[in-house]
Amino acid sequence: MSARLDRIDLKMLRLLQNNGRLSNAELAETVAISPATCHRRTQRLFEDGFIAAVRAMVAPKKVAKGTLVMVGVVLDRSTPESFAIFEQAIAKLKFVLDCHLVAGDFDYFLKIRVGDMEDFNRIHGEQLIALPGVRQTRTFFVMKEVVDNAPLEF
Amino acid sequence: MSARLDRIDLKMLRLLQNNGRLSNAELAETVAISPATCHRRTQRLFEDGFIAAVRAMVAPKKVAKGTLVMVGVVLDRSTPESFAIFEQAIAKLKFVLDCHLVAGDFDYFLKIRVGDMEDFNRIHGEQLIALPGVRQTRTFFVMKEVVDNAPLEF
C-alpha cells in the first residue's frame, strides 16, 4: 500500500465507484479542487492501484445471462496440486463469475451466470463435474437476487 | 427487452465492460463507426438499460476490505413475511456485497467484505445473527480469491 488517502481521495473514490463516467471537471467541482489537481489525483488513484478498473455493468437479463447459480465444490484430494490444477481449469470457464477457495464443508464456492436452468444443466453435466479432481458439487439455484454485486463501502 | 443489439452494439458493450473510461472517439474508431453515431448508440445502451451503471472497481485490499467471507443463512420460518423482513434488514448492511435467496440447504447466501477476521467476528456476533428470523448461519472464510467478480461473457 503505497501512499495514503486523504479525505478528498476517499470522496473521489466513492464518487467514481458510483459513477465511473464522471468527467474530470464534474469530479473536481464536487470535491472542490481545481480540474488540474483533480486530474493528477485521479491519475494517482489508477497508478497506485486503488482503482483496479472501470467497468460498464452490463445488465445480465439483457444479454441472456439472467440465471444465477451458486455451486459448492468438493475435490477428491486436498493437496496443493489438486487445487492448482482445479484453479487453472476453472479460470477458463467464462460463465464463472466468482471462484473462491473456502474453509468449511466445501473446497470451492462458485458463482455462475447462465441463460436459464436448461443452460446450467448442460454446463453442469459437460463442464463442471468434468473439472479435474471434482468429487461432488452442490448446486444452489438463486431464486431471487436481493443484492448483487453491491458497491464497496469504505 | 426493448430493442435488439447488432454486432456493433455487442462489441461496444464488451469494450465498455472492459474499460468504462474509453472515450467516445476511441470507441467509435475501434468499432469503425463515426463518433456521432457511436455517441447515439452509447446513449441508447444506457437509456434502454443495457448498461446499468459504470463503476470504478476499488481494490478491496487498498481500502481495508481485504477479507472475503461467504455465509449461508437459514431462517426460522420459510414464510414470505420472514423472507421480506430479512431482506429488508439485510439491505441496510453495507458490508454485504451479495445476498441471494437460494434453493437448497440454505435460505440465503451472503458475500461479505470486511477488514479482517476479527472484524468479521464482531459483525457476525453483533449484526448477522441478530438479523430478524435467523436460525443459524454457516461461515465459509475465503482463503484464496481465485476469480472475483469476473466480467460478464455474452
Add this chain to the structure above:
DNA sequence: GCAGACATGGAAGAAACTTCCGTATTCTGA
C-alpha cells in the same frame, strides 16, 4: 530558519463532446 520535496491552481493548446442537419438505408403496407 532554510532547503528540498511535494501539492496546488491558473492558463492555454489540443482533443473530445454534443448537437444539428442533409443524405442514405431499411422497413412497411399497398
Add this chain to the structure above:
DNA sequence: TCAGAATACGGAAGTTTCTTCCATGTCTGC
C-alpha cells in the same frame, strides 16, 4: 414492386473538457 415513412448514418461546428506546463504556496526534517 414501389412509394412513403421511419430510422440510422456521418460531416461539421460551437462548446466543453482534457492535459500539460509553470509559478506559487505548503509541509517536513535538518
